[in-house]
Amino acid sequence: MEKRLDSLETERQTLPPHPFPSVEKVPEYGPTDPGLVELLLSPGIPQEGKGLDKTVDLLLQYIAPAIADSAGPRYFGLVTGGATPASLVADWIVSVVDQNAILHSPRAMSGYSVIKDLAMRMVLDLFASDSIDFRALTTTGSTASNVMGMAAGRQWLGIHDRKVDYSQEGYDGQVVIVTNMAHATVWKAASILGIGRKQVIEVSEMGMDVEGNETIFENVVKEQKRAGKSVLVFLSFGEVNTGIFPMNTYRIASICENNNAYLHIDGAFGIYARCSPDYSHLARGLEKAHSITACGHKWLNVPYDCGFFIYRSHLEKPILEPIFSSSAAYLPSSDSGPTHPMNISIENSQRFRSLPVWATLYAYGRKGYQRIIEENCRYAKKLFDWMKNERSDLYTVLTEECPLNIVVFAQKLTPELEAMPEGEAKTQALGKRNAEFLKRINETGVAYFSPTVWKSRPAIRAAISNWRTTVEKDWEPVRAMLEQQASIAV
Numbered sequence: 001m002e003k004r005l006d007s008l009e010t011e012r013q014t015l016p017p018h019p020f021p022s023v024e025k026v027p028e029y030g031p032t033d034p035g036l037v038e039l040l041l042s043p044g045i046p047q048e049g050k051g052l053d054k055t056v057d058l059l060l061q062y063i064a065p066a067i068a069d070s071a072g073p074r075y076f077g078l079v080t081g082g083a084t085p086a087s088l089v090a091d092w093i094v095s096v097v098d099q100n101a102i103l104h105s106p107r108a109m110s111g112y113s114v115i116k117d118l119a120m121r122m123v124l125d126l127f128a129s130d131s132i133d134f135r136a137l138t139t140t141g142s143t144a145s146n147v148m149g150m151a152a153g154r155q156w157l158g159i160h161d162r163k164v165d166y167s168q169e170g171y172d173g174q175v176v177i178v179t180n181m182a183h184a185t186v187w188k189a190a191s192i193l194g195i196g197r198k199q200v201i202e203v204s205e206m207g208m209d210v211e212g213n214e215t216i217f218e219n220v221v222k223e224q225k226r227a228g229k230s231v232l233v234f235l236s237f238g239e240v241n242t243g244i245f246p247m248n249t250y251r252i253a254s255i256c257e258n259n260n261a262y263l264h265i266d267g268a269f270g271i272y273a274r275c276s277p278d279y280s281h282l283a284r285g286l287e288k289a290h291s292i293t294a295c296g297h298k299w300l301n302v303p304y305d306c307g308f309f310i311y312r313s314h315l316e317k318p319i320l321e322p323i324f325s326s327s328a329a330y331l332p333s334s335d336s337g338p339t340h341p342m343n344i345s346i347e348n349s350q351r352f353r354s355l356p357v358w359a360t361l362y363a364y365g366r367k368g369y370q371r372i373i374e375e376n377c378r379y380a381k382k383l384f385d386w387m388k389n390e391r392s393d394l395y396t397v398l399t400e401e402c403p404l405n406i407v408v409f410a411q412k413l414t415p416e417l418e419a420m421p422e423g424e425a426k427t428q429a430l431g432k433r434n435a436e437f438l439k440r441i442n443e444t445g446v447a448y449f450s451p452t453v454w455k456s457r458p459a460i461r462a463a464i465s466n467w468r469t470t471v472e473k474d475w476e477p478v479r480a481m482l483e484q485q486a487s488i489a490v
Contacts, residue, residue, distance in 0.1 A: 036062060073468035074447040074478060079240065079269045079406070081301035082466045086363035087356035091303045094352045101352045102342035103332065112352055116341070119358035123308055126361065126369060127274045127294070132287045133313045137345055138296070138353040141307035142268040144346055145293035147189045148309045150177070150232065152291055153262035154193065155319050157230040161260050167322040176201055176224050178217070179234040180246065183266060186234050214251045221259050231261040237283055238270020241452050241461055243380075243404035245270060249285025265289040268307075269465065272299040273404060275366070276373045282403060290315065299373065299405075301467040302356040309345070320344040373405075376464040379471050380405045383462060386479060394486035398454045407462045408454050411437055411486060427456070434458035437485070446481040 039062055069075070071082035083091070105113045120136040139145045154175050158166040162174060171193075177200040179186050187197045201224070203217050221231050233256050237245055246252065249265075256263040265271075265286060271294045273279040274286065286292065296306030311320065316339060325343040327333070332340075342348050361369075384402035387395040387409055398408045411433065420426040434451065438460055442448050452461040 039063075068448070070448075071466070073466050073470070073474050075466060076462040076464060077448050077450040079298050079463040079465050081297060081299055082468060083303045083356075084301045084360045084364065084467050087300075087302040087360040090356040090359035094355050097352070099352045101350050101354070102348060103340045104338040112355070113338075115352075115358050116354040119354035119361070122361040123294070123357065124310070126366060127271055127286070127310075128280070134292075134310050135313045135316065136308050136310045137341060138350070138357070139307040139309050139345065140305045140347075141297065142183070142266070142293050142295045143185045143188065143307075145268075145295070145307045145309040146183070146185045146234075146264075146266060147192055148346065149264035149266075149291045149293055150186075150189045150193055150195070150234070151323050152311065152315060152319050153232040153264055154195065155323050156262050156290065156315070157232060157260075159318065161230040165322065171195075174229055175199070175232055176229045177232050177234055178203060178220055178224070178261075180204065180217075180236055181239045181244070182234055182236050183240050183268065186266070214248050214255065217252060218255045221255060221261060225259055231256075231259060233261050233263045235263065235265045235289075236270075237265050237267035237286065238273070238404060241406065241408050241454050241459075242399050243270070243402070243406040244399070245273070245282040245403060246285070249288065253285055253288035263289050264291050264293070266293045268293055268295040269298040270404065272369075272373055275369045276377075277370075278374060279377060279404060296353070296357055299376075299465050300357065300360065300369075301372070301465075302353075302360055305351075306353045306357065316344055372467050375470055376405045376466070379469055379475065380407050380462065380464045382471055382475060383407050383464075383478075391483065391486070394483065398457065398459055405464045407464075408452060408459050409462070410434060410457060410459045427458075431458040434460065440488075441481065441485050444481050444485065447478045 039058055070077065070080050073082070075082075099112050101112045101116065103113075104116075116138075120138075123136050124134055139148065154171065155166050157175055158164045158171075162172070164172065166172075173196075175195055177186065177190055177195065179200060179202055181204060182200075182202065187200050189195075190200050191197050201220060203220055221233075224231050233252070235246060235249065235252060239245075253263055255261070267283065267286065271283060271286065271292065273283040290312055292308075292310040294308040294310060296302045296308060297304045300306070321339065321343055324345055326348055331342075341350060364372075381402050384397055384407045387407070388397045392412070394412055395409050396412050398410065410430075417426065417429060417433070420429065435458070438449060438451055441460075449460050449462050452459050
């Protein structure tokens with residue numbers, strides 16, 4: 001019988017079994033503890049270094065125990081994975097070797113170019129986009145990938161819609177971003193690139209909950225085109241609070257094509273739906289994008305920081321290189337060979353991020369990741385169904401379904417709150433109650449959740465994306481804690 005990835009004994013024991021050492025394991029140091037006083041009240045860099053032994057003592061005795069273990073199986077805060085054992089070992093090697101992986105070396109002995117190419121092909125294969133003409137590279141995370149997607153989209157629109165090379169001539173302010181329930185990094189990217197936050201137009205339910213909303217999107221695109229603007233579309237695959245996907249990506253892609261708009265898909269965690277036959281239908285239409293964001297330190301479960309920028313290969317030379325190329329006398333040219341990574345990405349100094357990526361995909365394979373995705377989604381669905389069907393007297397789920405791995409919920413309203421008229425006073429009361437309850441459940445140390453707001457209601461979000469999380473081992477402690485805490489009269 002084939003062993004499950006998450007049931008292998010050595011893998012379960014590689015990381016600490018309790019996700020919150022800061023809750024149970026940190027000693028109660030008094031205010032006069034000399035080690036703590038030295039650590040916290042140091043005026044700055046010591047004139048004479050304290051030495052390795054002293055530093056390690058402080059790291060292990062004071063600092064490490066006080067850091068929340070977001071690699072634990074019950075960390076449900078950010079959409080953050082842990083670090084699989086294979087990726088962790090590879091990451092140690094990366095730190096020891098300290099390679100700056102910005103050049104593509106033709107020499108096999110250099111190693112990193114070979115591994116980088118292998119790892120990126122494996123990433124494309126994992127997302128079932130290897131049969132399409134895509135390439136991939138690593139970034140620091142989804143933020144950087146979204147910045148790259150927006151920069152590439154603007155350059156593409158300059159060349160193909162406005163007949164100007166923005167990388168040479170400068171930007172003329174004629175591009176707008178049209179998006180749907182987007183991640184906050186879309187506005188951040190627009191600000192970084194000088195497009196402007198006010199140039200981001202959110203069609204809030206574009207292709208999301210109701211069939212036919214693509215008509216609203218099409219009207220917005222055509223209106224902007226009539227106003228003389230070029231349109232860059234950022235489509236969210238997996239809304240960050242709910243995991244909701246577009247229902248009509250093919251129609252949206254067709255509208256983009258008909259209006260000469262650039263299509264970037266932000267699939268930071270939602271792209272992993274393509275790893276499972278049970279969920280791949282959610283991410284239909286991914287292949288229609290010009291470029292795609294994905295994140296490795298989310299559901300791939302490799303160490304921070306790791307993102308992916310996936311792009312059509314024909315964009316590399318005419319679009320990416322003019323934006324990101326960097327030349328100096330001490331850097332070799334890539335005119336006659338493969339493009340150097342530094343010439344198609346943001347940083348001129350890059351960690352060897354593709355080694356942990358290669359290691360984890362080689363170690364666990366497609367089936368291993370399918371099991372991780374499906375088990376995480378099974379956990380999320382169990383939590384959702386329990387709150388909706390079994391303990392609706394204690395909790396309210398704020399969506400009609402749980403499509404993937406995120407549950408957004410709140411405590412059930414008291415009769416007094418239910419009776420309050422809608423308005424600022426009720427919103428503040430709900431916010432205060434939500435914050436106090438979230439603090440209480442997190443302080444139990446059983447699990448960690450994060451706050452959010454969904455459709456104007458303060459809420460709590462559970463994002464299940466850790467390779468070690470299983471229903472068998474992690475459901476009952478969380479269920480019992482949530483039931484107990486919600487039953488306490490405060």
